[in-house]
Amino acid sequence: MSTDTSAETSIFNRRESEARSYCRSFETVFTTAKGAEMTDAEGRTYIDFLAGCSSLNYGHNDPDMKEALIEHIADDGIAHGLDMYTTEKARFLKAYEENILKPRGMDYKVMMTGPTGTNAVEAAMKLARKVTGRRNIVAFTNGFHGMTMGSLSLTGNAGKRAGAGGGSLADVTHLPFDGALGDDVDTLSQIEWMFDNPSSGVDAPAAFIFEPVQGEGGLNAASTEWMQGVARLAKKLGALLIVDDIQSGCGRTGTYFAFEEAGIEPDMITQAKSLSGFGLPFAALLIKPEHDIWKPAEHNGTFRGNTHAFVTGRVALEKFWSDDSFQKDVQHKSAILTAGLQAIADVLPDARLKGRGMMQGVDVGSGELAGDVCARAFENGLIIETSGAHDEVVKVLAPLTIPEETLRKGLNILLDAVRDATVNTKIAAE
Structure with missing residues (x-):
């Protein structure tokens, strides 16, 4: 195989839209992937600490999912069925019911939306307004909920919002997330005051929406108390609670749902990214039965429900969630990740850990330094990206199935990159 990738790269520069982003950080052409590693056209292998931005929680090309999908295709299984009844949809729903909902005492209807997360968010917004008859929705600082016009109105990032080109991003009130104003400021009390004060100018909303851990916003993790407080406030105001x-x-x-430790019962839950288990496009909205007041086709889409994703998603549920062994393994690796990231934070003055579970990172203080760290890590065989309002957080989203040895190796590459970047910064300053 030729190791010259210049011809392949030139077609991207010549024909692909300027909207492309991740590829600008990883200047190579990838050809294969397995588990927690990706290989490029030159035969170089990289440890993957990005995992499709958490779309590959179970790694690349899980053998059991791959086998089931190949068998389904080879047997002329349904490839596309709109929202018609199919055997594979039934099998997926039964697996979700038996492995996710019943063990947690949860009762939700599953709405198949268009295949991306932003569509699940759009559906939640529409339904909240339909149920309550209200327009306003409360979102939170540093939140990211998607790039279509409705979900973008909930998103805080100025750069992302600029993509609307001046289009209306109305009917949303943005309030401070947990810890947004510093560790010594109780944002929940401030939010409650806003709604208790009849002259605050903020009306009772149709819904509150938040991420338990803000992925693109900088790995800000909501506390149990804050999540419980928002849930209580929503109920008090007659608003719905949407957890993204x-x-x-x-x-x-570390748990299937990121809000489980809070013991709250959201009215709606958006699911996408790793729902298919295999990186296939698939999104859904979980709805409490009493709120499922849609009329047929009031929210539809040609690709609502991906039959191939039903196959792989069902295998993922049966393989990883039939008991608590996988969850315990994730929690064990989370402790390894925390220790590794703490060693990295100790190298940098004022650096601090962010996030929870296998969704952690280090706030290094500036986007310039974080970008330099990630670039150096990539040069040494590690794919990793940044997040945060100023891209100041080096974010680890390794596959949950990553072997411990590979996880530790990746963390060592990252530690070396931090050391090299700080030395370079000191030399430049002198």
Whole structure:
């Protein structure tokens, strides 16, 4: 195989839109992937600490999911069925009921939306307004909920919002997330005051929406008390509670849902990213039965329910969530990750750990330094990216199935990158 990738790269520069982003950080052409590693056209292998931005929680090309999907295709299984009844949809729903809902005492209807997370968020917004008859929705600082116009109105990042080109991003009130104003400021009390004060100018909303851990916003993790407080306030105001568990869900924080430790019962939960288990497009909205007041086709889409994703998603549920062994393994690796990141933070003055479970990172203080760290890590065989309002957080989203040895190796590469970057910074300053 030729190791010259210049021809392949040139077609991207010539024909792909300027909207492309991740590829700008990883200047190579990838050809294969397995588990927690990706290989490029030159035969170089990289440890993957990005995992499709948490779309590959179970790693690349899980053998059991791959076998089931190949068998389904080879047997002329349904490839596309709109929202018609199919054997594979039934099998997926039964697996979700038996492995996720029943063990947690949860009762939700599963709405198949368009195949991306932003569509699940759009559906939640529409339904909240339909149920309550209200327009306003409360979102939180540093939140990211998608890039279509409705979900973008909930998103805080100025750069992302600029993509609307001046289009209306209305009917949303943005309030401070847990810890947004510093560790010594109780944002929940401030939010409660806003709604208790009849002259605050903030009306009772249709819904509150938050991420238990803000992925793109800098790995800000909501405390149990804060999540419980928002849930109580929503109920008090007659508003619905929407938990966006798209990036933080499917085991990423150590439990299937990232809000489980809070014991709250959201009215709606958005699911996507690793829902298919295999990186296939698939999104859904979980709805409490009493709120499922849609009329047929009031929210639909040609690709609502991906039959191939039903196959792989069902295998993921049966393989990883039929008991608590996988969850315990994730929690064990989370402790390894915390220790590794703490060693990295100790190298940098004022650096601090962010996030929870296998959704952690280090706030290094500046986007410039974080970008330098990630670039140096990539040069040494590690794929990793940044997050946060100023891209100041080096974020680890390794597959949950990553072997311990590979996890530790990746953390060592990251530690070396931090050391090299800080030395370079000191030399430049002198």
